[in-house]
Amino acid sequence: xxxxxxSIEHALLGFLRQxxxxxxxxxxxxxxxxxxxSAWRLPLSQLYTLLGKLENAGYLTTTTEPQENKPPRKLFxxxxxxxxxxxTWVQExxxxxxSLRLEFLVxxxxxxxxxxxxxxxxxxxxxxxxxxxxxxxxxxLDREAASGRxxxxxxxxxxxxxxxxMLSWLEQCEATx
Amino acid sequence: xxxxxxSIEHALLGFLRQxxxxxxxxxxxxxxxxxxxSAWRLPLSQLYTLLGKLENAGYLTTTTEPQENKPPRKLFxxxxxxxxxxxTWVQExxxxxxSLRLEFLVxxxxxxxxxxxxxxxxxxxxxxxxxxxxxxxxxxLDREAASGRxxxxxxxxxxxxxxxxMLSWLEQCEATx
DNA sequence: GGCCGCATGTAATCTGTTACATGATTCT
DNA sequence: AGAATCATGTAACAGATTACATGCGGCC
Numbered sequence: 001x002x003x004x005x006x007s008i009e010h011a012l013l014g015f016l017r018q019x020x021x022x023x024x025x026x027x028x029x030x031x032x033x034x035x036x037x038s039a040w041r042l043p044l045s046q047l048y049t050l051l052g053k054l055e056n057a058g059y060l061t062t063t064t065e066p067q068e069n070k071p072p073r074k075l076f077x078x079x080x081x082x083x084x085x086x087x088t089w090v091q092e093x094x095x096x097x098x099s100l101r102l103e104f105l106v107x108x109x110x111x112x113x114x115x116x117x118x119x120x121x122x123x124x125x126x127x128x129x130x131x132x133x134x135x136x137x138x139x140x141l142d143r144e145a146a147s148g149r150x151x152x153x154x155x156x157x158x159x160x161x162x163x164x165x166m167l168s169w170l171e172q173c174e175a176t177x
Numbered sequence: 178x179x180x181x182x183x184s185i186e187h188a189l190l191g192f193l194r195q196x197x198x199x200x201x202x203x204x205x206x207x208x209x210x211x212x213x214x215s216a217w218r219l220p221l222s223q224l225y226t227l228l229g230k231l232e233n234a235g236y237l238t239t240t241t242e243p244q245e246n247k248p249p250r251k252l253f254x255x256x257x258x259x260x261x262x263x264x265t266w267v268q269e270x271x272x273x274x275x276s277l278r279l280e281f282l283v284x285x286x287x288x289x290x291x292x293x294x295x296x297x298x299x300x301x302x303x304x305x306x307x308x309x310x311x312x313x314x315x316x317x318l319d320r321e322a323a324s325g326r327x328x329x330x331x332x333x334x335x336x337x338x339x340x341x342x343m344l345s346w347l348e349q350c351e352a353t354x
Numbered sequence: 355g356g357c358c359g360c361a362t363g364t365a366a367t368c369t370g371t372t373a374c375a376t377g378a379t380t381c382t
Numbered sequence: 383a384g385a386a387t388c389a390t391g392t393a394a395c396a397g398a399t400t401a402c403a404t405g406c407g408g409c410c
Contacts, residue, residue, distance in 0.1 A: 007397095024361050034326045038333070046398075048363055069407065071361040101275065101339075105332055112328070149211045151289070155282055156215065158346050162278075165342035169335050201389050223370075225391055246379065248389040 006089045008103050009050045011040070013059055013078055013086035014110040020063070022073040023048050039105040051076060059085050090114065093126040097133060097159070100126075100166055108173075116177060127170045134163050183266045185280050186227045188217070190236055190255055190263035191287040197240070199250040200225050216282040228253060236262050267291065270303040274310060274336070277303075277343055285350075293354060304347045311340050 015026045027044050031037050042050075054060045059082030066072045078086070090111050094104045104126060111119040137160045144152040192203045204221050208214050219227075231237045236259030242250045255263070267288055271281045281303060288296040314337045321329040 022361080023363090034321070034324070034329045036328070038321075038329045043399080044361090045363070045400085045402095052363090067361095071405075073361075098278065100335070105335065108331070109328055144211070144215075147211070151213070151286060152211045152215045154285070154350060157349070158277070158282065158343075161342040161346045162339060165338040166335075169338045172334070173331060199389080200391090220371075221389090222372085222374095222391070229391090244389095248377075250389075 006085070006092060008040075008106060009054060010059075010085055010089035011106045011110060012047070012050060012054060013082050014090065014113070016060070016076055016078040016082075017086070017113070020075040020077040022065075022075050023051055024073075026051075026076075036106065036109045039109065040102060054082070057085075058082075086110075091118065091122060091125075093122065093129045095129075097130075097163055097166060120174070120177075123170055123174045127167065127174065130163060130167045130170060134160070134167060137163055183262070183269060185217075185283060186231060187236075187262055187266035188283045188287060189224070189227060189231060190259050191267065191290070193237070193253055193255040193259075194263070194290075197252040197254045199242075199252050200228055201250075203228075203253075213283065213286045216286065217279060231259070234262075235259070263287075268295065268299060268302075270299065270306045272306075274307075274340055274343060297351070297354075300347055300351045304344065304351065307340060307344045307347060311337070311344060314340055 012026065015021060015029060024044070027042075027047050029036070030040065030042055030047070051060065055062060055076070059079055060076045061079055063075045063077065064072050065075055090107050092107075094100060094107070107122060108119065111122045137156055141153065141156040141160055144156055189203065192198060192206060201221070204219075204224050206213070207217065207219055207224070228237065232239060232253070236256055237253045238256055240252045240254065242252055244250060267284050269284075271277060271284070284299060285296065288299045314333055318330065318333045318337055321333055
């Protein structure tokens with residue numbers, strides 16, 4: 001079992017922090033358009049696949065619960081390993097700007113559920129990352145502008161602007177608790 | 178042969194507008210870090226795969242050119258169909274915000290090569306798209322804020338900020354010819 | 355009778371990335 | 383002798399999307 005890089009599927013573990021749930025129920029929470037559903041869309045069939053993976057990885061165990069007049073439910077329970085993996089994932093800022101759009105927003109959702117403290121520290125960690133990116137882009141931008149590379153300048157101006165917008169959004173999030 | 182949605186691989190056709198080239202030469206142009214290479218990275222092995230696809234689709238034909246002391250070159254020629262496909266692709270604005278980062282920047286590169294007029298009209302078309310997105314996001318944002326959905330508001334504030342940054346970049350591009 | 359909700363999945367497909375395979379010449 | 387450049391590709395693996403498959407109960 002390879003130690004896969006902590007990716008978005010670890011978010012699913014967060015749904016099981018309070019009590020065990022079955023796949024369909026998780027999907028209903030996930031599909032709430034006003035909540036996490038506004039950031040992350042995951043078809044039911046994909047959800048089942050991911051839950052299977054997490055089980056294979058030892059982050060989940062399952063029990064089956066028969067029901068009358070309805071198909072039996074398969075309850076997923078978070079293991080200790082799973083809890084550790086989730087907490088590690090949720091506290092780690094994302095490494096690339098392109099991951100804010102999906103993965104960071106999902107992290108933030110679960111961090112807020114864990115408590116205001118965790119959300120605050122996640123925001124701060126991500127803001128620092130973002131400031132580093134901005135400095136790097138600024139340096140590249142200056143270099144491109146100095147060497148008269150028109151197109152390279154356009155490209156990095158675009159990236160600079162995107163990162164700048166991320167940064168001011170993060171600061172705004174930190175300012176309004 | 179399915180009419181695949183016009184995707185990034187159509188950009189490769191743009192390299193053959195002036196004269197036929199072989200894969201390795203295209204890759205060298207593509208790898209120029211100060212130019213298109215700053216927006217699009219494509220490993221050589223993937224490039225060959227994509228060129229094969231474009232040939233199957235009827236956008237390219239090939240001739241083989243033997244060389245002394247070196248492996249023979251396979252020259253790719255743009256067909257009439259290929260030219261049409263390229264010109265259609267390059268003039269079409271992208272449909273989603275997430276495609277600006279890569280596909281739009283590549284379109285812009287080739288539009289500029291085609292002439293200032295094409296670049297200008299592409300920028301204008303994309304700016305209009307972007308303004309539409311912004312209006313939609315604004316509407317959603319207001320709705321989320323009004324119904325007191327804290328997390329939904331955060332998510333859409335993020336998106337709003339990203340689109341806003343795209344828009345001002347596009348305007349800046351239009352202003353500096 | 356047909357569609358929606360509940361509840362579970364598998365399979366096919368497409369795309370993207372990385373690794374591997376070959377072979378000559380030129381540079382250090 | 384070993385690395386880089388020129389030149390072509392195939393194959394394996396990972397991830398995401400879509401389609402397909404099953405079955406019961408309740409509602410219109």
